[in-house]
Amino acid sequence: MMTLPVLPPELETRAVRAGHPEYPALRSTYTTTRRPELVLRPRDEHEVAAAVRYAAASGRVLSVRSGGHGLAGTASNDGGIVIDVGALREVTVIHTPLVRIGAGARWGEVAARLAPLGLAISSGDHGNVGVGGLAVAGGVGWLTRSFGLTIDRVRAAAVVTASGEIIRVDHTQPELLWALRGAGDALGIVTSFDIDAMPLGDIGIAQVVVEADAGGDTLRRWSEHLSQAPRELTTNGLLFSQGASGFVLQLTAVVASDDQHEIRRLVQPLAQLGVRTLGLQASVAPYSALISADQLHSNVGQQPSNTTNALFPTFDAPTAKAVMDLAAHPASPFVQLRSLGGVVNDVPADATAWAHRHQQVLVVASTFPPDGGRGLDAAFAPLQEYADGAYRNFESRPHRSSLERAFPGTTGERVSEIRERLDPEGVFWRGRREFTRPEDSAAGLAS
Ligand SMILES: Cc1cc2nc3c(=O)[nH]c(=O)nc-3n(C[C@H](O)[C@H](O)[C@H](O)COP(=O)(O)OP(=O)(O)OC[C@H]3O[C@@H](n4cnc5c(N)ncnc54)[C@H](O)[C@@H]3O)c2cc1C
Structure with a gap:
């Protein structure tokens, strides 16, 4: 590999290379351990601009990192340059x-x-x-x-x-x-x-745990309930198979109100959705208790995983059954169910590059080593028949088809047109297989 060009002096003070005391905390992401040749940590947008010009001229693969939490690990690379904007946090x-x-x-x-x-x-x-x-x-x-x-x-x-x-x-x-x-x-x-x-003042935060049936009636009822529920209510669920003991659906319900009567009114029906109630607890707390600054940590490749996802307009009976089968699969995926709908679906589908404005549920599934992804793919494949779109940030192995699910049809065409107009040389996408067309591979732009 050719050596990197000499850094301009204003960037040299912002450079971190192997051997630098901060390199171990900067080279990796949450899910991957990487070895970039150079990490640049600009302090303002002018230094970001200088770093981009330098990286563009170098011809190297360039990764952009804010928090390093991306599941695909695209915020770092091996042998290339990382621009880490972590200092821009006002x-x-x-x-x-x-x-x-x-x-x-x-x-x-x-x-x-x-x-x-x-x-x-x-x-x-x-x-x-x-x-x-x-x-x-x-x-x-x-x-x-x-x-x-x-x-x-x-x-x-x-x-x-x-x-x-x-x-x-x-x-x-x-x-x-x-x-x-x-x-x-x-x-x-x-x-x-x-x-x-x-x-927003304080909010209601509840944990509702129910037994779920293998046939999917619990999930179907959850999805129907949420599609009609007041918009103050958002629920995210974890679905666990307990083998012969059946399934558990653990819902975290958030009510955007500190009114205890309202919180009870919105949360209690959730406990009736399953085969039987296993637990119900509610409290009132600030939103910052859920999204807490206490959770800050370095990303050093500590959580390798494979993750994929799909969006669904609703859980009808076959879809709900397919999700239960996903949870029961021998690959033991970790299955999350997330509410969409409400205010999200007030926005016209062509108003933003997120075109998915009629779906009600996001299903996310992850497996962990030693599964290299095959187990996850085998478990998730049957769900695709019912899926309608995807969220790219819950995809750990992005490729052209996952990108097309996230940006379907004309949305994808508009995004590509803008990407290619603003970055014709592929400064930000060289080496990224999801953006690679056959002609790019031929031109050596993809890894
Ligand atoms: C434990 C965990 C929980 C999560 N929970 C949620 C959740 O509840 N909801 C949700 O929506 N997502 C969630 N995600 C996914 C999350 O949206 C993505 O991982 C997101 O990319 C993380 O942002 P980051 O800045 O940390 O990413 P990074 O890893 O820093 O970057 C990932 C990619 O985003 C792009 N990018 C980053 N910064 C910039 C920038 N400044 N300008 C342009 N492009 C940039 C680059 O392409 C980069 O490669 C979760 C991920 C994890 C690991």
């Missing part, structure tokens, strides 16, 4: 409720900063997930049915494009704003997002 209230958030902040930090102001932003389910990777792609979390996806409230962003230009994307550039909300990485490196927060 959270500033521009004017209530508009908040500017550095892409390198973690969602736990955002929740902690906004909670004392009585504000919250719908994000994911974990405080350590980075703002950048989630907010460019979707954001399905504890407040999804009440406040929508994270991208639905993104109003503007600062972006460094592949040519090293800093652009501001807002309503004056509708096509770029459309892409920012669901395919923001197609524009370049987002350095900050302007997002409308929602007024």
